[in-house]
Amino acid sequence: MTTEMEKAGIPVAQVTPMTLVAETVGSNRIIRGRSIVHPLGDVDLAPEEEHELRRMLVQRALDALASEDRTTA
Amino acid sequence: MDFGSKTQLEGTRLQIYVEELRRCILQDRRLQSVDLEIARPGESCRAGYVFDIIEPRAKEPGSGANFPGILGPVTPVGQGVTHVLRGAAVTVVDGGQPGGELGYESRRGGVSKILEMSGEAAKRSSYGDLQHLVMVPRAHPDIKRHAVLNALRVASCRAAVFLAQTALSQLPDSTLDFELKGPKSGNGNLPRVAYIGQIHGHQHGTESDEHILYGANTRGMMPTPLHPNEWMDGAVVTSYSWGGRGLETYFYQNHPIIGELYRLHQSGQANFVGAIATISSDQESEMKRNSMMAAQIAKWNLGADGVVLTKYAGGAPHTDMFETARQCEALGVKTVALTSDTASDSRAESALLINTKEVNAIVSHSEGSDVRFQLQTVDRIIAGNSEVADILSGLSVLTPAALCGIANNQGASRLQPIIY
Amino acid sequence: MKVVHYLNQFFGGVGGEEFADTPPNFLEGPVGPGNLLNQILPEGSQIVGTIVCGDNYAVENQQDIVSFVNAKVKEARADLFVAGPCFNAGRYGMSAGAVCEAVKSESDIPVVTAMSEENPGVDVYRGEVLIVDSGSSPANMRDVLVRIANLGAKLANDEPVGPPSTEGYIPQGFLRAEFVEKTAAQRLAEMLMAKLKGESFEPEIPVTTFEPIPVPLMTTEIAKAKIALVTDGGLVPRSNPDNLPRAFSRVWGAYSIDERPKLLEEDFEVAHGGYDNAHVQQDPNRLVPVDVMREMERSGAIGSLHEEFLSTTGNSNPLENSRRIGREMAQRLKDAGVDAVILTST
Numbered sequence: 043m044t045t046e047m048e049k050a051g052i053p054v055a056q057v058t059p060m061t062l063v064a065e066t067v068g069s070n071r072i073i074r075g076r077s078i079v080h081p082l083g084d085v086d087l088a089p090e091e092e093h094e095l096r097r098m099l100v101q102r103a104l105d106a107l108a109s110e111d112r113t114t115a
Numbered sequence: 116m117d118f119g120s121k122t123q124l125e126g127t128r129l130q131i132y133v134e135e136l137r138r139c140i141l142q143d144r145r146l147q148s149v150d151l152e153i154a155r156p157g158e159s160c161r162a163g164y165v166f167d168i169i170e171p172r173a174k175e176p177g178s179g180a181n182f183p184g185i186l187g188p189v190t191p192v193g194q195g196v197t198h199v200l201r202g203a204a205v206t207v208v209d210g211g212q213p214g215g216e217l218g219y220e221s222r223r224g225g226v227s228k229i230l231e232m233s234g235e236a237a238k239r240s241s242y243g244d245l246q247h248l249v250m251v252p253r254a255h256p257d258i259k260r261h262a263v264l265n266a267l268r269v270a271s272c273r274a275a276v277f278l279a280q281t282a283l284s285q286l287p288d289s290t291l292d293f294e295l296k297g298p299k300s301g302n303g304n305l306p307r308v309a310y311i312g313q314i315h316g317h318q319h320g321t322e323s324d325e326h327i328l329y330g331a332n333t334r335g336m337m338p339t340p341l342h343p344n345e346w347m348d349g350a351v352v353t354s355y356s357w358g359g360r361g362l363e364t365y366f367y368q369n370h371p372i373i374g375e376l377y378r379l380h381q382s383g384q385a386n387f388v389g390a391i392a393t394i395s396s397d398q399e400s401e402m403k404r405n406s407m408m409a410a411q412i413a414k415w416n417l418g419a420d421g422v423v424l425t426k427y428a429g430g431a432p433h434t435d436m437f438e439t440a441r442q443c444e445a446l447g448v449k450t451v452a453l454t455s456d457t458a459s460d461s462r463a464e465s466a467l468l469i470n471t472k473e474v475n476a477i478v479s480h481s482e483g484s485d486v487r488f489q490l491q492t493v494d495r496i497i498a499g500n501s502e503v504a505d506i507l508s509g510l511s512v513l514t515p516a517a518l519c520g521i522a523n524n525q526g527a528s529r530l531q532p533i534i535y
Numbered sequence: 536m537k538v539v540h541y542l543n544q545f546f547g548g549v550g551g552e553e554f555a556d557t558p559p560n561f562l563e564g565p566v567g568p569g570n571l572l573n574q575i576l577p578e579g580s581q582i583v584g585t586i587v588c589g590d591n592y593a594v595e596n597q598q599d600i601v602s603f604v605n606a607k608v609k610e611a612r613a614d615l616f617v618a619g620p621c622f623n624a625g626r627y628g629m630s631a632g633a634v635c636e637a638v639k640s641e642s643d644i645p646v647v648t649a650m651s652e653e654n655p656g657v658d659v660y661r662g663e664v665l666i667v668d669s670g671s672s673p674a675n676m677r678d679v680l681v682r683i684a685n686l687g688a689k690l691a692n693d694e695p696v697g698p699p700s701t702e703g704y705i706p707q708g709f710l711r712a713e714f715v716e717k718t719a720a721q722r723l724a725e726m727l728m729a730k731l732k733g734e735s736f737e738p739e740i741p742v743t744t745f746e747p748i749p750v751p752l753m754t755t756e757i758a759k760a761k762i763a764l765v766t767d768g769g770l771v772p773r774s775n776p777d778n779l780p781r782a783f784s785r786v787w788g789a790y791s792i793d794e795r796p797k798l799l800e801e802d803f804e805v806a807h808g809g810y811d812n813a814h815v816q817q818d819p820n821r822l823v824p825v826d827v828m829r830e831m832e833r834s835g836a837i838g839s840l841h842e843e844f845l846s847t848t849g850n851s852n853p854l855e856n857s858r859r860i861g862r863e864m865a866q867r868l869k870d871a872g873v874d875a876v877i878l879t880s881t
Contacts, residue, residue: 043857043878044861046859047868047878052868052873054877057880059595059881060625078590079810079815079881080818080822082879096821096824100824100827104757107877239714306728375723378724423727477739477742478723479719483712486712526718528719531712532710532711
């Protein structure tokens with residue numbers, strides 16, 4: 043899905059725990075998600091900490107979007 | 116094939132009066148001597164490095180010149196009658212090519228091409244079952260290298276004609292007809308097919324006296340339409356640069372692809388409308404121009420629906436061929452290209468230097484770099500010089516790329532890459 | 536031959552998706568499908584031990600699982616290592632490939648696994664590891680195990696392995712030159728005629744499908760951009776109005792976020808059969824981060840959050856499906872003037 047959107051010219055930041063797959067398929071901007079069952083969360087953290095984690099990952103995604111280079115972060 | 120007291124052909128037995136042949140070759144005053152030997156199928160014999168292999172052929176007088184632009188005047192060829200000594204070959208060994216790294220030191224004059232007459236390598240080679248007249252012309256020491264090469268070329272053609280002229284007064288054992296009506300011909304239902312073949316790669320340089328097309332050196336050559344018969348009848352010979360990848364004049368004379376397109380034509384499956392000779396340039400702008408022009412000629416002058424493309428060995432010609440194919444596809448002319456495996460890691464995804472999805476029909480003659488022939492010591496080595504003789508006698512293993520007639524770039528190869 | 540077998544929590548009999556976090560466990564002898572494999576193995580060969588590990592654990596702790604497997608393989612002095620069959624299970628396929636590759640390089644023993652051609656593990660590991668083509672249906676189990684046993688025995692005995700079509704494995708992408716009946720010229724003529732007639736043909740060197748895509752650049756700065764959220768984790772409004780299936784989805788949905796500050800548990804559910812949905816169900820923002828995006832909107836870090844999120848189920852989806860869905864989504868997003876996307880995959 044990511045590569046088709048990119049082909050249409052839309053910058054995409056893909057958050058996924060399976061970064062190797064995303065790389066092989068050719069996604070350009072990849073952010074390592076926390077876990078398959080909660081890519082942008084973590085049940086082991088307290089709610090405020092989890093929220094902070096989510097903010098950090100989303101920020102990473104935005105930074106990747108702003109960047110002109112291929113990124114895996 | 117035998118040496119004897121007269122030069123004559125009796126049925127399938129060719130007798131050669133060696134002194135007469137020698138006098139013929141030594142007409143070229145640049146040469147001081149020429150070694151002449153016969154190598155037969157199965158004999159424990161190895162010859163190298165090979166400059167060229169040519170089938171003995173002679174035009175019936177009045178049918179056109181033999182090797183126009185090389186041995187004589189430039190006249191059209193590809194019509195009339197040509198006599199062929201099928202089962203024989205003239206093999207010219209380059210006395211001036213140095214040894215070292217299997218002869219790779221000097222690309223001018225070809226690289227490590229070895230003719231093996233016995234063993235597994237001979238069985239797999241298209242030349243293994245032919246009678247070879249093997250010649251080693253030796254030039255005077257002060258003759259420049261380009262002139263030596265020119266002398267080799269002339270000698271190869273002279274010998275080929277000399278042998279085949281024995282057939283002029285005889286009835287042939289069999290005949291083959293090659294006739295095409297050309298691009299104007301109708302029969303609208305049949306797909307129209309053509310051949311686009313590179314006949315030289317300029318990335319290795321070209322001598323001004325190098326004979327390639329009707330004797331011309333092809334410098335600055337733009338895509339040139341040819342009748343397929345011209346290709347097969349002495350208008351085209353190989354240039355000095357082979358890049359070590361299977362090209363001999365023998366397979367211009369017996370062009371596998373032109374032969375297949377004729378077969379499609381004669382069996383009523385397709386209309387063979389013509390051929391285009393191209394060169395591979397060493398300049399990108401020229402490459403783009405030539406690719407475009409070849410595609411345009413195929414589309415508009417030949418009206419081709421589909422073409423087969425071959426290259427002249429090497430990476431730049433590979434790019435050239437793919438660009439030509441891409442241009443053809445863009446004009447609606449469907450393409451099939453003959454390529455070689457350029458990957459050093461044997462991986463399918465690295466095998467094509469260029470990847471354009473329109474050029475999706477690929478046949479690979481596969482240099483067979485993972486194929487190994489074990490060689491036995493041979494009784495007779497025919498070498499250009501003692502350096503090469505030492506190398507040849509010490510060989511134990513060779514890959515198809517180093518041998519004549521196995522990984523042939525002109526379509527005779529029976530190697531195919533299988534994906535594992 | 537002494538064989539060590541690797542299975543996930545499901546085939547290892549531990550349980551379903553809820554047990555995907557199970558750490559690795561070593562059991563003596565064969566387990567689950569290993570019992571059948573044991574019968575198929577040649578005389579004198581047997582599965583001496585089985586490693587069972589949860590799919591999530593394996594993917595998220597790859598180093599651990601690799602060390603664990605390597606240690607057990609060495610202890611057992613195994614002659615052959617088999618992982619799977621994984622069929623369509625993507626995490627399972629990735630882990631099977633990873634442990635096979637690790638065992639191969641660490642212990643230098645033959646390794647074999649099996650999965651369907653669409654499994655993401657194929658593209659990543661096919662070059663290093665022999666992967667039997669299992670297809671997607673576990674109904675093929677016996678046939679798949681027979682091929683695994685066959686190839687395993689050949690590798691262990693150093694016998695040459697035949698071409699993919701004969702032996703039933705997924706081509707690894709290695710080219711080997713072989714002598715064939717037809718000349719290149721004959722093959723060219725045949726291919727030309729097939730192409731002209733519109734018939735199918737196979738190029739002798741495959742033209743690769745994953746072309747690199749140039750990085751699309753932002754046309755506005757992030758602080759002014761409209762960003763959309765997309766997911767293939769199957770998040771849908773309660774009652775799944777578009778009937779997103781739990782796998783092999785051909786459809787996708789666009790769901791309104793309105794002015795919501797975040798996504799609430801009671802409004803959404805998860806239609807994706809490939810992972811344990813509990814955590815995302817409890818807090819959907821763990822998949823579609825509306826809460827954080829709203830904050831970014833308020834603080835000016837982004838221009839705006841697009842008013843809907845797009846969702847589908849990425850479970851076992853054939854590439855062609857995913858590509859089409861991606862194209863359709865792209866169209867909708869472009870029409871809505873979206874500048875960029877954050878796409879969350881599970």
